[in-house]
Amino acid sequence: xxxxxxxxxxxxxxxxxxxxxxxxxxxxxxxxxxxxxxxxxxxxxxxxxxxxxxxxxxxxxxxxxxxxxxxxxxxxxxxxxxxxxxxxxxxxxxxxxxxxxxxxxxxxxxxxxxxxxx
Amino acid sequence: xxxxxxxxxxxxxxxxxxxxxxxxxxxxxxxxxxxxxxxxxxxxxxxxxxxxxxxxxxxxxxxxxxxxxxxxxxxxxxxxxxxxxxxxxxxxxxxxxxxxxxxxxxxxxxxxxxxxxx
Numbered sequence: 001x002x003x004x005x006x007x008x009x010x011x012x013x014x015x016x017x018x019x020x021x022x023x024x025x026x027x028x029x030x031x032x033x034x035x036x037x038x039x040x041x042x043x044x045x046x047x048x049x050x051x052x053x054x055x056x057x058x059x060x061x062x063x064x065x066x067x068x069x070x071x072x073x074x075x076x077x078x079x080x081x082x083x084x085x086x087x088x089x090x091x092x093x094x095x096x097x098x099x100x101x102x103x104x105x106x107x108x109x110x111x112x113x114x115x116x117x118x
Numbered sequence: 119x120x121x122x123x124x125x126x127x128x129x130x131x132x133x134x135x136x137x138x139x140x141x142x143x144x145x146x147x148x149x150x151x152x153x154x155x156x157x158x159x160x161x162x163x164x165x166x167x168x169x170x171x172x173x174x175x176x177x178x179x180x181x182x183x184x185x186x187x188x189x190x191x192x193x194x195x196x197x198x199x200x201x202x203x204x205x206x207x208x209x210x211x212x213x214x215x216x217x218x219x220x221x222x223x224x225x226x227x228x229x230x231x232x233x234x235x236x
Contacts, residue, residue, distance in 0.1 A: 004191070044163070112127070
């Protein structure tokens with residue numbers, strides 16, 4: 001199967017609730033996850049919600065990482081979308097699982113852009 | 119099922135190749151799709167790749183939209199992640215399918231954040 005992109009969808013549960021509401025920590029952790037996985041960071045956009053919750057995107061040369069947090073439920077949704085073989089996306093996932101203190105998680109991998117290329 | 123987020127994954131094929139490489143058009147179309155679907159735009163980050171391709175994120179109060187394009191294959195991957203009931207995410211999808219001139223598309227809906235809430 002010839003896919004252009006590899007998309008990991010992470011469900012993180014039982015996370016540290018304070019961490020999930022800490023924009024500064026989440027931004028630096030997402031950037032660290034991207035860089036340690038071998039991605040080249042091009043830009044980011046993070047937002048703090050009132051009364052709680054953070055959304056953030058990290059655009060990388062190889063696609064993107066995204067996080068949405070619900071501190072009130074200890075839950076975060078994370079996406080890691082990469083193209084090519086240079087980024088170790090599971091390494092980025094592992095960093096986020098650990099740094100957010102997730103008690104449990106699930107990960108779904110979806111192939112994006114399966115084309116009819118000879 | 120009590121899910122926090124609704125995540126649409128769109129595969130757009132046979133798109134207009136010039137449009138897929140036009141950052142300005144893609145940015146305005148993604149913003150229009152978000153707004154016409156009833157989302158509140160908080161930020162965006164778009165990048166043009168060399169020799170071709172665009173990646174872009176639109177962060178909305180209700181989560182995010184994302185696009186990655188491969189003009190050389192006429193292919194775009196689009197994500198529309200929303201929480202709550204206020205955003206008509208299928209409307210945003212329809213706008214993008216039409217404006218990118220996709221000859222064919224598929225759409226996958228994934229529930230994110232299914233929690234054990236009583």
